[in-house]
Amino acid sequence: MSQRTTPPPAPPTAGQQPPADTPLGNGLRQRHLSMIALGGVIGAGLFVGSGAGVAAAGPAIVVAYAVSGLLVMLVMRMLGEMSAANPASGSFSVHAERAIGPWAGFTAGWMFWTLLCVGVAIEAIGAAHIMTGWFPGTPSWAWVLAFMALFCGANLAAVAGFGEFEFWFAALKIGAIALFLGLGVLAVLGLLPGTSSPGTANLLPEGGFLPGGVDGLLVGVLASVVAYGGLETVTIAAAESDDPVRGVAKAVRTTMWRIAVVYVGSMLVVVTLLPWDDPKVTEQGPYAATLDHLGIPAAGEVMNAVVLVALLSAMNANIYGSSRMAYSLVSRGQGPRALGKVSGGVPRRAVLASCGFGFTTVLLSYWYPDTLFAWLLNMVGGVILVVWGFTAVSQLVLRRRTEREDPARLAVRMWCFPYLTWAALAGVAGVLVLMAWNPDTRVQVAFTGGLAVFLAATGFLMQRRRTSRG
Numbered sequence: 001m002s003q004r005t006t007p008p009p010a011p012p013t014a015g016q017q018p019p020a021d022t023p024l025g026n027g028l029r030q031r032h033l034s035m036i037a038l039g040g041v042i043g044a045g046l047f048v049g050s051g052a053g054v055a056a057a058g059p060a061i062v063v064a065y066a067v068s069g070l071l072v073m074l075v076m077r078m079l080g081e082m083s084a085a086n087p088a089s090g091s092f093s094v095h096a097e098r099a100i101g102p103w104a105g106f107t108a109g110w111m112f113w114t115l116l117c118v119g120v121a122i123e124a125i126g127a128a129h130i131m132t133g134w135f136p137g138t139p140s141w142a143w144v145l146a147f148m149a150l151f152c153g154a155n156l157a158a159v160a161g162f163g164e165f166e167f168w169f170a171a172l173k174i175g176a177i178a179l180f181l182g183l184g185v186l187a188v189l190g191l192l193p194g195t196s197s198p199g200t201a202n203l204l205p206e207g208g209f210l211p212g213g214v215d216g217l218l219v220g221v222l223a224s225v226v227a228y229g230g231l232e233t234v235t236i237a238a239a240e241s242d243d244p245v246r247g248v249a250k251a252v253r254t255t256m257w258r259i260a261v262v263y264v265g266s267m268l269v270v271v272t273l274l275p276w277d278d279p280k281v282t283e284q285g286p287y288a289a290t291l292d293h294l295g296i297p298a299a300g301e302v303m304n305a306v307v308l309v310a311l312l313s314a315m316n317a318n319i320y321g322s323s324r325m326a327y328s329l330v331s332r333g334q335g336p337r338a339l340g341k342v343s344g345g346v347p348r349r350a351v352l353a354s355c356g357f358g359f360t361t362v363l364l365s366y367w368y369p370d371t372l373f374a375w376l377l378n379m380v381g382g383v384i385l386v387v388w389g390f391t392a393v394s395q396l397v398l399r400r401r402t403e404r405e406d407p408a409r410l411a412v413r414m415w416c417f418p419y420l421t422w423a424a425l426a427g428v429a430g431v432l433v434l435m436a437w438n439p440d441t442r443v444q445v446a447f448t449g450g451l452a453v454f455l456a457a458t459g460f461l462m463q464r465r466r467t468s469r470g
C-alpha cells in the first residue's frame with residue numbers, strides 16, 4: 001500500500017497566522033525529548049573547543065561559561081514560553097513571523113538552515129578524521145559518505161528513528177560526562193587513589209584568577225557562546241511529540257541545572273585539577289588532558305570515542321533540525337513548494353535537500369578549504385546570535401498578545417517579564433559588539449551581517465509582493 005503524500009498548505013495571505021504544520025508525525029516520546037534536551041548541551045564544542053577558552057581566560061573560564069550560560073537560559077525560557085503556547089516545527093522562525101512579519105521568519109529560518117547544513121559538514125569531517133586515525137589508510141571521504149548515508153537514512157524513516165538515535169547518543173554522552181565529573185570531584189577532594197587535592201593552587205595561580213585579563217575573559221565568553229549551540233533543537237522536535245506542550249515545558253525547565261552541572265561544573269573541575277596554561281589543554285582538549293592527568297588508561301582514545309559520539313549526534317540532530325526548518329518555511333510559502341511534501345509523517349524531500357546541501361559543503365571543504373568553505377564558516381559564525389535576537393523581540397510581542405487573547409496557553413512563562421527579556425536582548429547585542437571588536441571574530445560579524453541583510457531584503461520583497469497580490 002502506497003504511503004499518503006500530503007502537500008504543504010497554501011501560503012497564508014497577509015495578516016493571517018501561518019498554518020500549523022500538522023502533517024508531520026508525532027513519533028517522539030517524552031523520553032526522546034528529555035534525552036534530546038540533555039544531550040543537546042553536550043557536544044564536540046564542549047569536549048574540544050572549550051580548550052581555546054581555557055587557554056585564553058584561565059580559571060576565569062568558569063565565569064565566562066556562567067555569564068553566557070545565563071544568557072542562554074533566558075533565551076531558552078523565552079523560546080520555551082512561545083513553543084509551549086504554539087508548538088511548531090519552525091520554532092523561532094514561526095514565532096518571528098507571527099510577531100514581526102513574514103520577512104523576519106524567512107530571515108531567521110533560512111539563516112538557521114544554512115548554519116545547520118554547514119554544521120553537518122564540519123561534524124562529518126571531524127568524525128571522519130577520528131575514524132582515519134583509528135583505521136590508517138582508509139580514505140576520509142569514504143567515512144563522510146558512510147556517515148551521511150547513515151543519518152540521511154535515519155531521518156528519512158519515521159521520526160521515531162531520529163528519536164532513538166538521539167536517545168542512545170545522548171545516553172552515551174551523559175554517561176561520559178557523569179563519569180568525568182565523578183572522577184573529577186573525587187580528585188578535587190583528594191579521594192581518588194593516587195591523587196592529592198590541588199586545593200586552590202590552580203584556581204589562583206601566579207597571575208591570579210584572570211591571568212588573561214579582560215581580553216582573555218571576552219575570548220572565553222565568545223567560545224562558550226558557540227559551545228552552547230544545540231539547545232534549540234528540542235523546541236523544534238517538540239512539535240512532533242505526543243504531548244508537545246508538556247514536553248517542551250519540562251525540557252526548558254531543566255535547562256538551568258543542565259547548564260550549571262554540565263558546563264560550569266565541568267569547567268570548574270578542569271581548571272581546579274589542571275594548570276590553565278598546560279599545553280595539553282589545547283592539544284588534547286581539556287577533558288582528555290584532565291583524564292590523562294588523573295592517570296586514566298588510554299584517556300586520549302576514550303575521549304576520541306566520546307567526541308565521535310558527540311559529532312555523530314550533532315550530525316543527526318542537524319539533519320533533523322534543518323529538514324524541519326525547511327519544511328516549516330515551505331509550508332508558509334517561503335521556499336520551494338516541492339520540498340514541502342510529507343510521506344509517512346516525514347518531509348523526505350526536505351531531508352534530502354538538507355543532506356544534499358550538507359554533503360556539497362563537505363565537498364567544498366576538500367576542494368576550496370581556504371576560499372568557499374572558509375567563506376561559509378565565516379558567514380554562519382554569528383547566526384545563533386541573530387536567532388537569539390529574533391527570539392527576544394518575538395517574545396516581547398507574543399507574550400502581550402497571548403495574555404490578551406488566550407492567557408491559558410502560557411504553560412511556561414518568562415521570568416520577570418519584560419525586564420529579563422530586555423536584558424537578554426542587550427546581552428545578545430553586547431556579544432555581537434564584542435565579536436566586532438575582536439579581530440579574530442570581526443570578519444564573522446561582517447559575513448553574518450551580510451547574509452542577514454540579503455535574506456531580510458529578499459523576505460521583505462516577497463512579503464510586499466504577496467501583500468500586493470492579496
